[in-house]
Every structure is written in C-alpha cells, then in structure tokens.
Amino acid sequence: MRTLYHFKHSPFSRRARLALAHKGLECELREARDNPEWRKEAGGLVALKTIPVLVDGDVALADSMAIARWLDAKYPSDPRIWPEGSDALVSLEMTTLVDVALNTIIDVGTRYYPLRDHPSWTAVTTEMHGRAQRALDALGAKAQDRIGTTLTASGWSAADMWLYTAVVWLGGLPERVNSNKNVAQIVSVGGWTLPDAATQWAEAHDARADVRSLG
Numbered sequence: 542m543r544t545l546y547h548f549k550h551s552p553f554s555r556r557a558r559l560a561l562a563h564k565g566l567e568c569e570l571r572e573a574r575d576n577p578e579w580r581k582e583a584g585g586l587v588a589l590k591t592i593p594v595l596v597d598g599d600v601a602l603a604d605s606m607a608i609a610r611w612l613d614a615k616y617p618s619d620p621r622i623w624p625e626g627s628d629a630l631v632s633l634e635m636t637t638l639v640d641v642a643l644n645t646i647i648d649v650g651t652r653y654y655p656l657r658d659h660p661s662w663t664a665v666t667t668e669m670h671g672r673a674q675r676a677l678d679a680l681g682a683k684a685q686d687r688i689g690t691t692l693t694a695s696g697w698s699a700a701d702m703w704l705y706t707a708v709v710w711l712g713g714l715p716e717r718v719n720s721n722k723n724v725a726q727i728v729s730v731g732g733w734t735l736p737d738a739a740t741q742w743a744e745a746h747d748a749r750a751d752v753r754s755l756g
Contacts (some may be wrong), residue, residue, distance in 0.1 A: 543568040546583035546594040550717070552706040553605045553756050554593040554645060559702040560622050561595075561607040562751035606636070609699055621698070635683065635692055635700035638676040638708045642733075645673040646711070650727030657730075670732030680704060681736025686751075688742045697749075700720035705752065706742040711735045 545561065545568050547554035561568050573592050583594040588605035594601060595608045595685035598617065609622045622753050623632055649666050656662060684694065684704065692700040712735055717724045746752055 543614040545569070545596075546573050546579055546596075548572070548592050549756070550573055550710065550713070551592065554701040555710075556699075557593045557605045557608045558755060559706065559751055560612055561744065562754060563620055563622055563702070564616050564695065566612070566616065568570060571572045575614055584634060595667050606640075609702075610677050610678070620696070621739035622689070622702070624695045624698045626695075628695045628698065631693050632698050632700040635680065636703045638680050639703040639716040641708055642673045642680070643710075645669050645676075646727060646733055647723075650730045651723050654726045656731070666730065672731050677736055677739070678731060679733040680707075683736045684736070685738035688738065689745050697735040701746070704739065705743050705746055708739050709737065712740055712743075745747075 545554075545557060547558065547570060549572055558568075565581070571579040573583055575606070577658050583592060584590045586596065586601040587594055589603040591603050593605060593608065594603050595611070596720075597611070600611070602611055613622050623629065624713070642684060649669050653666075672748070694702065714724050714728050719726050
C-alpha cells in the first residue's frame with residue numbers, strides 16, 4: 542500500500558493526488574496538518590522536509606515533480622502522466638511556467654514577508670511578481686486556445702494537473718484569508734493577477750472524477 546503525506550489545499554499535494562488517480566493507484570492519504578505526528582513522520586523520511594511525501598514500498602519521495610516522474614517510471618503502462626513525442630515539450634513548458642508562478646508568489650508572501658519593511662522591498666517584489674505574472678500570462682494564453690479540452694493533444698497529463706491545481710489554489714486564496722496566516726500574507730502582498738482564460742479552462746474540467754475526488 543502506498544501512503545501520501547499531504548496538505549489538503551496545497552497545489553503541490555493535489556497534483557500528486559491527481560497523478561496517483563490518473564494511474565489508478567490506491568493510496569492512503571495522511572493530512573499532515575491534522576496530525577502533527579504524520580508531519581513529523583514525513584519529515585523524517587526525506588531530506589527536503591517538504592510536503593507532499595509519497596511512500597511507495599521501500600521508496601520515499603518528496604516533491605510533486607519527482608513523485609509524478611517516479612510513478613511513470615515504476616508503473617510505465619498507460620495512462621502516462623508525462624506524454625511522449627511533441628506533447629512532452631508542451632508538458633515541460635506548462636509545468637515549468639506553473640512552478641515559476643507558484644514558487645515566486647509563495648516565496649514573496651511567506652519566506653520573504655518578514656523583510657517587507659526593508660527599503661528594497663518594493664523594487665525586489667515588483668521584479669519577482671513581474672516574473673510570476675509573465676508566467677501566468679503565458680499560461681493564460683495557452684489555456685485560451687484549449688478551453689474545453691486538454692493542454693496536450695494526447696489527453697489529460699501533467700500539464701493539466703499542474704495548471705488545474707494552480708488555478709484552483711490561486712483563485713481560492715481570498716476565501717482562506719481568515720483561516721491561514723500564510724494565505725493572508727500572500728493576498729496582502731498582491732502584485733499578480735490570475736488570467737480569466739486560465740480560470741475558464743479550469744472550470745471546464747471541474748466535473749472530472751479525479752478532480753472531484755480532491756474534495
């Protein structure tokens with residue numbers, strides 16, 4: 542039996558869950574915020590000390606990208622998470638853009654937030670948010686051309702899992718301001734806008750069974 546230590550709302554955890562569902566693999570879910578012991582367990586399994594963490598037999602992996610790659614390597618039968626051929630380039634481009642946008646927005650609103658009173662704060666955050674916005678705009682442009690269908694011609698893949706979970710997380714931040722300190726900080730800093738086309742693209746996939754299972 543596989544075990545995934547995760548955070549329910551995290552886009553990184555949710556795309557790991559979508560990858561597992563795409564492969565049709567059963568997995569015990571351990572919400573690390575609900576049980577401090579589970580978070581401690583996860584931290585003791587991997588060097589990164591991050592969530593999600595997948596335990597698959599005698600293998601423990603952190604990082605959703607590594608997890609998705611591992612699942613394709615260990616369970617190579619279709620359906621694939623990472624497509625081959627020309628769709629491989631699309632998936633790599635889309636997942637990279639998503640990670641640039643998310644990591645930048647999160648870092649500014651959390652790791653760098655204590656520096657907000659520094660004289661260089663505005664200049665630095667403007668530059669960083671500009672980078673995030675360029676990534677979001679590129680994602681929006683791609684989504685605009687694919688509303689109602691998947692990002693790759695071969696079907697639902699890592700590109701879709703990455704973009705869908707990012708859009709839902711970013712779009713849902715205002716609703717979670719009062720329940721999560723980090724979210725409140727990210728929203729208060731602002732500096733970026735989620736493209737409407739990305740939201741429309743994601744909404745077209747809300748009815749997928751694996752997406753609904755995220756809760």
